[in-house]
Amino acid sequence: MHDRYDPDYLFVNGQCRAGWSLVVDPASALIVAAGPREDLQQAYPEATVHAWRGRLIMPGTINAHAHAFQHLARGQGVDRPFLQWRDDTLYRLAPHLDPDTLYQGSQWAFAEMLQAGITTVAEFFYVHGSTLDNDRAVIQAARDVGIRLIFARTFYDWEGAPAAYQETPELAVQRTQTLAAELSQDPTVNLHVAPHSLHGASDLMIQTAYALAQDLGVPCHIHVAEESFEVREVQARTGHTPVAHLAALGVLSPRTLAVHLVAITPEDIAILQDHGARWIYCPASNGFLGDGIPPLADLLAHGIPPALGTDGGCSNNRASIYDEMRTLALLHKGLHQDATVVTHRQVLEFGTKQGAEHLDIPAGDLQPGRLADFVGIDINHPSLIPWTAETLPANMVYAMQPEAIREVVVGGRQVVHEGVLTTVDQQRLGTQVQALVQHWFQ
Numbered sequence: 463m464h465d466r467y468d469p470d471y472l473f474v475n476g477q478c479r480a481g482w483s484l485v486v487d488p489a490s491a492l493i494v495a496a497g498p499r500e501d502l503q504q505a506y507p508e509a510t511v512h513a514w515r516g517r518l519i520m521p522g523t524i525n526a527h528a529h530a531f532q533h534l535a536r537g538q539g540v541d542r543p544f545l546q547w548r549d550d551t552l553y554r555l556a557p558h559l560d561p562d563t564l565y566q567g568s569q570w571a572f573a574e575m576l577q578a579g580i581t582t583v584a585e586f587f588y589v590h591g592s593t594l595d596n597d598r599a600v601i602q603a604a605r606d607v608g609i610r611l612i613f614a615r616t617f618y619d620w621e622g623a624p625a626a627y628q629e630t631p632e633l634a635v636q637r638t639q640t641l642a643a644e645l646s647q648d649p650t651v652n653l654h655v656a657p658h659s660l661h662g663a664s665d666l667m668i669q670t671a672y673a674l675a676q677d678l679g680v681p682c683h684i685h686v687a688e689e690s691f692e693v694r695e696v697q698a699r700t701g702h703t704p705v706a707h708l709a710a711l712g713v714l715s716p717r718t719l720a721v722h723l724v725a726i727t728p729e730d731i732a733i734l735q736d737h738g739a740r741w742i743y744c745p746a747s748n749g750f751l752g753d754g755i756p757p758l759a760d761l762l763a764h765g766i767p768p769a770l771g772t773d774g775g776c777s778n779n780r781a782s783i784y785d786e787m788r789t790l791a792l793l794h795k796g797l798h799q800d801a802t803v804v805t806h807r808q809v810l811e812f813g814t815k816q817g818a819e820h821l822d823i824p825a826g827d828l829q830p831g832r833l834a835d836f837v838g839i840d841i842n843h844p845s846l847i848p849w850t851a852e853t854l855p856a857n858m859v860y861a862m863q864p865e866a867i868r869e870v871v872v873g874g875r876q877v878v879h880e881g882v883l884t885t886v887d888q889q890r891l892g893t894q895v896q897a898l899v900q901h902w903f904q
C-alpha cells in the first residue's frame with residue numbers, strides 16, 4: 463500500500479507545480495514518486511489518497527543546530543553580553559536539569575519546531591550528568607513528539623562549566639559508543655559527535671571526538687569563532703585563529719560542521735575551503751547575543767554555503783527556519799547595501815537541501831528515494847495573499863507567518879494536522895512547562 467498526497471501545488475526543482483502529487487511508501491518511509499496526478503493515479507491505483515486542498519507541499523525545513531532544553535530559559539538573561547548571558551541563563555538553568563525536566567523542555571521545543579515546519583533537528587546536547595539518562599530523555603522526547611533527530615552528542619571538559627557538562631575523553635567515548643549502539647536501528651534518530659568548542663573542550667577532547675566521528679563514519683559538529691572572546695583566547699594560547707588551530711589539530715575536513723564562523727578572517731576562509739569544512743549558520747542567535755555577522759558573501763564565493771540553525775530558545779528566541787531565512791536575507795542585504803547579495807531561492811535551499819546534505823540525510827527535497835518529510839502550507843493564509851505560482855517561494859521567505867504551515871509529515875507519519883500536533887497535547891505540555899520553571903530564576 464502507498465499513500466498519495468494530492469495538494470494544489472508541489473514544490474519540485476525550485477518550482478510550484480500545479481496538479482502534481484506525491485506518493486509515499488509507508489513501510490520504507492520514503493518518497494517513491496512525484497509527478498502529474500493523472501500519471502500517479504495510473505501507476506499507484508491502490509494508494510490511499512490524502513486530498514490536501516488549498517495546500518502547497520514543501521520539503522520540511524532542516525534545523526541544523528539547536529539546544530532544545532534552552533527553551534526552558536526563554537526570556538531569561540536577555541540584552542546582555544555573551545559571557546554574562548551564559549552565566550545568568552545557562553549556568554543557572556543547569557542545576558534544574560534532570561531526565562524529567564529535559565524531557566518536558568525538549569518536547570516543548572520540538573513541538574514548536576514541528577509547527578514551524580521543521581522536520582529534522584540537530585540537537586547539540588551537552589548536559590549529560592552522571593549517566594546516559596539525560597541523553598535518553600532528550601531522544602525519547604523527539605520520538606514522542608515525532609520530529610527526526612540528529613543527536614549531536616557533545617564532548618565537553620572545560621572545568622569552569624557546570625559539573626553536569628563535564629566528562630573525561632575516555633568516558634565521553636565510552637558513553638557515545640553505548641548510545642550509538644542503542645540507536646543503530648532507530649529509523650528517526652542518528653547519532654553524530656560534537657566536541658563543544660575551543661573554549662568548552664581541550665585539544666585532546668576535540669581530537670578524541672573527531673577520531674570517534676571517523677570511526678563511526680558520522681559528521682563532527684563544533685562551535686567555531688562564535689564570539690571574539692574565543693578568538694582572543696585561542697590566539698593567546700596558540701598564536702593561531704580558531705580555524706587555523708583546528709586545522710593544526712587535524713580536525714578540519716568535509717566531516718567537520720563548523721557552527722557559527724562569525725569572527726573569522728579571509729585567511730580562515732581559505733583554510734576552510736582547502737579542507738572542505740562545512741558551515742552551519744544561526745543568524746538570529748548571532749544577532750541576539752551581539753556576536754556579529756559572518757562574512758556570508760565571502761564564504762559563498764569560496765563555495766561554502768550554510769545550513770541554517772535556530773540555536774537555543776534563550777538566544778533566538780524563536781524556533782523557525784523560515785524565520786532564519788528571512789533574517790539572513792534582510793541582514794546581509796542591509797549590510798552590503800545590495801538587495802542582490804542573497805536571494806530567496808538561495809535561502810530556501812540553505813534551509814532545506816543544504817541542511818540535509820550537511821547533516822548527511824536523504825531529505826530536503828521531494829524526489830523519489832528521499833525521506834517522506836514534508837509540510838503542507840495553506841496557500842490562502844492571509845500572510846501569503848496575493849500570490850502566483852511564481853511568487854509563492856518568495857512569499858514563503860519574506861511574508862509567511864508560521865500559522866500558514868498546517869500539515870507536517872515526518873517519515874510518512876502525520877505529526878501535525880490543521881496546525882495541531884497529533885502526537886502530544888501541546889496545551890497541557892505548555893501548562894506543565896510554565897509551572898515547572900516558575901521559581902527557577904528567582
Ligand SMILES: [Zn+2]
Pocket residue numbers: 527528529586685721773774
Ligand atoms: Zn550552539
